[in-house]
Amino acid sequence: MTDKRPARSAAATTLLTVAVITFPMAGNSYHLHMVCLIGINVISATGLNLLTGCAGLVSLGHAAFMGVGAYGVAWFGTHLGLPFYLCLPLGGLLAAGVGMIAGLPSFRLKGLYLAIASLAAQFILSFVFNEWEPVTGGRSGVTLAPAEIAGLRLTTEREMYYLIAVITVAALLFARNLFRTRVGRAFIALRDRDIAAEVLGVDLRRYKLMAFGVSSFYAGVAGGLMAYFFKVVAPGQFGFQLSLFFLAAIVVGGLGTVQGAVLGAIFMTMTPEVLSWVAGPFGPVATGFLAPVREVLFGLLIIVFLIFEPRGLVGIGSRVRSWHPRSWAQRRSR
Amino acid sequence: MPLANPAEAGHGENLLEVDNLCLRFGGLTVLDAVSLRVPAGGITALIGPNGAGKSSLFNAISGCYRPQVGTITFAGREITRLPTSRRAALGVARTFQNIALFPGLTVLDNIKLGSHVHLHTGLLAAGFYLGRARREELRLHTELERDVIDQLGIRDILRVPVATLPYGQQKRVELARALAMGPRLLLLDEPVAGMNRPDRAEMVRLIRNLQQQRGMTVLLVEHDMGVVMDISEQVIVLDFGRVITAGTPAAVREDAAVIAAYLGTEAQQSQHGADEQGPS
Numbered sequence: 001m002t003d004k005r006p007a008r009s010a011a012a013t014t015l016l017t018v019a020v021i022t023f024p025m026a027g028n029s030y031h032l033h034m035v036c037l038i039g040i041n042v043i044s045a046t047g048l049n050l051l052t053g054c055a056g057l058v059s060l061g062h063a064a065f066m067g068v069g070a071y072g073v074a075w076f077g078t079h080l081g082l083p084f085y086l087c088l089p090l091g092g093l094l095a096a097g098v099g100m101i102a103g104l105p106s107f108r109l110k111g112l113y114l115a116i117a118s119l120a121a122q123f124i125l126s127f128v129f130n131e132w133e134p135v136t137g138g139r140s141g142v143t144l145a146p147a148e149i150a151g152l153r154l155t156t157e158r159e160m161y162y163l164i165a166v167i168t169v170a171a172l173l174f175a176r177n178l179f180r181t182r183v184g185r186a187f188i189a190l191r192d193r194d195i196a197a198e199v200l201g202v203d204l205r206r207y208k209l210m211a212f213g214v215s216s217f218y219a220g221v222a223g224g225l226m227a228y229f230f231k232v233v234a235p236g237q238f239g240f241q242l243s244l245f246f247l248a249a250i251v252v253g254g255l256g257t258v259q260g261a262v263l264g265a266i267f268m269t270m271t272p273e274v275l276s277w278v279a280g281p282f283g284p285v286a287t288g289f290l291a292p293v294r295e296v297l298f299g300l301l302i303i304v305f306l307i308f309e310p311r312g313l314v315g316i317g318s319r320v321r322s323w324h325p326r327s328w329a330q331r332r333s334r
Numbered sequence: 335m336p337l338a339n340p341a342e343a344g345h346g347e348n349l350l351e352v353d354n355l356c357l358r359f360g361g362l363t364v365l366d367a368v369s370l371r372v373p374a375g376g377i378t379a380l381i382g383p384n385g386a387g388k389s390s391l392f393n394a395i396s397g398c399y400r401p402q403v404g405t406i407t408f409a410g411r412e413i414t415r416l417p418t419s420r421r422a423a424l425g426v427a428r429t430f431q432n433i434a435l436f437p438g439l440t441v442l443d444n445i446k447l448g449s450h451v452h453l454h455t456g457l458l459a460a461g462f463y464l465g466r467a468r469r470e471e472l473r474l475h476t477e478l479e480r481d482v483i484d485q486l487g488i489r490d491i492l493r494v495p496v497a498t499l500p501y502g503q504q505k506r507v508e509l510a511r512a513l514a515m516g517p518r519l520l521l522l523d524e525p526v527a528g529m530n531r532p533d534r535a536e537m538v539r540l541i542r543n544l545q546q547q548r549g550m551t552v553l554l555v556e557h558d559m560g561v562v563m564d565i566s567e568q569v570i571v572l573d574f575g576r577v578i579t580a581g582t583p584a585a586v587r588e589d590a591a592v593i594a595a596y597l598g599t600e601a602q603q604s605q606h607g608a609d610e611q612g613p614s
Contacts, residue, residue, distance in 0.1 A: 005586050177463035181471060182446070183458065184454045188438050196434035199396050200515065201422025201451035210457055256438065 020165050024158045032157040034273065039164040040225050041265040043171045045249045046258065047218025050175060052247070053256035054184065055211035056191025057106050058115040061122035062219055062246045065102075067129055069095040069220025070227040071136050074144040084147035084154075084228070088167075091224035092106035092217040098125070099216020106208045122240055128168030141234030144227055160229055167225065171218060176258050178214075187211055188256070241295070248298045250307050254314030263313040271297065349374040349519055349551045350395070355404035357387075357575075364390045365401065366575040372519070372568075377545050377552045379562040379583075382572035383595060388555040389431055390573070392521050395553075396428045397421050409518065423451040427517030429508045431524050431555075437497040441507050444496055447483060448514025449474055451530065482513045486540065502533040509540070516572055520544065522554040526561055534558070538565055564589065 010303055024032060048062045075092035076082045082090070102121035129136050136142065147163065148153040154160050178184040186207045189197035198204055208326050225235045245268060253264020279286040309315050348459050350372035357365035365387050372378045393399040395406055397418030406414045411602060413421055427448070427611060435444050453474065459467040483489050486506050491499065496507060507526065525541065526534045538561055544550045556562050562583065569586040571579045573595040579586060586592055 036478070054611045174461035176462050177467075178457075179461055181455045181460040181467055182450050183455065183457055185439065185443050186450060188443075189436050192436040192438050193434050195398055196430065197447070198418040199398070199428055200424065200447050200511070201419050202447075203417075212344050214457065 002261045013320065020169075024161050025042035029157050032161050034269065036157060036161055036164050036229055038266055039161075039168040040229065041246075041249065041269050042168050042262050043225070044222035045217050045246050045253070045261040045265040045268075046171055046175050047215040047222070048246045049250045049253075049261040049264075050178070050187070050218070050260075051211050051215035053250050053254075053260065054179075054191060055187040055208065056209060057103070057211055058111065059118040059212075059215070060115050060243050060247065061102060061118040061120075061125070062215070062239070063238045063240070064122045064125035065095045065099045065216040066217035066223030066226065066242070067125060067233075067235070068098045069223030069232045070238065071129065071142070072220065073224035073227045074142045074233050075135055077144050078142070085149065088147075088221060088224045088228075091227075092220035095220025095223065096213040096217040099212045099219070100209050102216075102316065103209055103212030107205055119240075122243055126235060126239060129238065136233075136235065139235060141232055143232045146231060147228045154228065160225075164225055164229075171221070172258055172262070173260075174230050178274075183207075183210070184284075191256075246275070246296060248302050250312075251302050252312055254312030255310070257314050259317075260312050260314045263317075267313065268298070271301075345372045346613040347410055347437050348372060351405075351407040351555065352391075353405045353407070355394060355401050355406065356390070357399055357401040364575050365394065367404070368572070368575070368577055369578060370406075370570050370577060372551060372553050374518075374551050375545070375549050376567045377541065377554070378568045378570065380553060380555045380570050380572060381557070381562055383560075385574075386595075387524060387534060387575040388572055390575075392428060392523055392555060396426060396521060412531070415501055418432070422515055425516070425518035426521070427512040427515040427519070428521035429505075429512050429523055429525065431527070433501075433508055435496045435504060435508055435511070437495070439496065440493050441488060441496055441499070442478075442492040444507055445478055445510045445514050446474060448511040449478070449516075452516065456503050478529065479512055481511050485543075486513075497612045505529070505533075509537075513544070519551045519553065519577035522552060522556075524555055524557065526556065526558050534561065551577055 023035065027035065044062065044066055048059065051057050051059055051062075069091040072094040073087045076087040076090050077084065105117040109117055130139055132138075144299065146158075149163075152159070154163055178187070186197065186202045189200070189202055190204055190207055194204055223238070228238070230237075249264035249268040250261055251264070253262065253265055254260025272290070273295070275290055275294060276287060279290055305312055311318075348371045352368055354368045355365050355368040356363070368387070380391065381387055390399060394401050397413075401414065404414070405423070407410055408421075408424060408426060409425070413424065413426075413432045416424075436447065439447070449556070452472055455467040455470055457565060479489070483492065483508065486509065488506060488510060491503065491507075496504060499507065509522075509525070512522075522541070526537050528538065541552060542565055545552055554562075554566075566583055566610070568580060569583050570577060571586060571589070571592050573591075578591045578595060
């Protein structure tokens, strides 16, 4: 079975690649819009999952770091006139820097207390987005020019789709690779037993900062892509609700696994859509109820998953697999 | 190089020296002017009744606790205030009384964490996983298989999540992780506690091998007197945070203060008088 494995995963990779490339030809612009959003959310959720799921540092301020990336990208583009391919990584780095500063309390705080500290970061940054008008444009936000690569302006959803797809895949590969090496192991060690990790020579502060840095970089890049996608950045986009959205995504998808962030981001992005399909036939009154129902549903999902399936959709997936075909069970055993 | 032969200091020198160490938690004195010597290349046992301060001393040596007074010298270098994570790189490894494995990782990844300080892959190299990072991982794997995994007979369970393992195997994996550090000093906190007879014999054999074949210095805390008397060259007895005696197993076994500490106040009074009595 070990020799079949690479062949099978190569086949899966090829199939997935073909699907990703050909999708825009099949889908309409609504589909493309949703898939782009999913891609952006996958990147951001992956970042949060590295921090919270893997390194065990709970953050309620993830959306704020996306905001830093989004405003950063807009500012670098508009005020410094930098090209898009520089703005995006710079936006990520800016978010990483801010995230690492916001991560400093993790040297002394754990668990719930750290979560509260990150909540403070969320509200402080939200305040800055609202009030620092020369840079953020205040409540009305800022607009930015579309991304441009080699003279090609990425204005439509189809063009953005390819950009987002490439960056999403890169982000996922990077995250997966971390867990093949000492860096990913150190993250999990500091989550599971920080004292033992320290005795083994893991410098806790260094890895906590690293986790905040990487996680916020992911958030910043996702925020930057969001800015290019909507071509406007406004403070309301990056509020506490969005932070909860991502926390729910990784809990529902599966804490600490790359697939978990992907499944969770897809699930959470599609849930409101599915809800509105369901409510649609019942007329405007039913759709009017949706907005509050959605928040309640997110909360319920977190609770239900934490109680009944702490491993999230990934856990459900692996359970389903072990019920059925022998081949899967054999693969698990090695 | 990870897993290099740790035998550098020859017999006769002290690898670890603890001088006048005092550790207090608020008003509670846990270690009271503890001084001891651990000769390089030997097996030293630390014994004493419950609450004597054995694990606290381990915690002070490995850096988890900060003593208020006194010094700890390892291989000629004072490490009393050295951050915990830096001590691993010097060659201090330990296991924990209540097994401190990482339940979210497989056996192999737990063991690999032991080699953390010998690896160099940084964040970017790790994420791109090209060339150097990949080679480092592969080399680590081969080295661990050769030096640790086969010796401890845990090859069959490498991919298993540690949380699912029975107690005896968890102890073994924890020892493997400590060995992956390529340590010069191995601190073992109750290595055979809770083990059945065959597992215990196997663990004793392993510890002896480590000392004899790799020249590792071992300091262990153990309640099983059979094991202690069997493998140690020096026995140090701690009671109420003080060293009450140190010497060969035979000498310690006959020591009146030790018997008193273990058998309680009545024996102490009848053999010694009130001066030996600890706070009660």
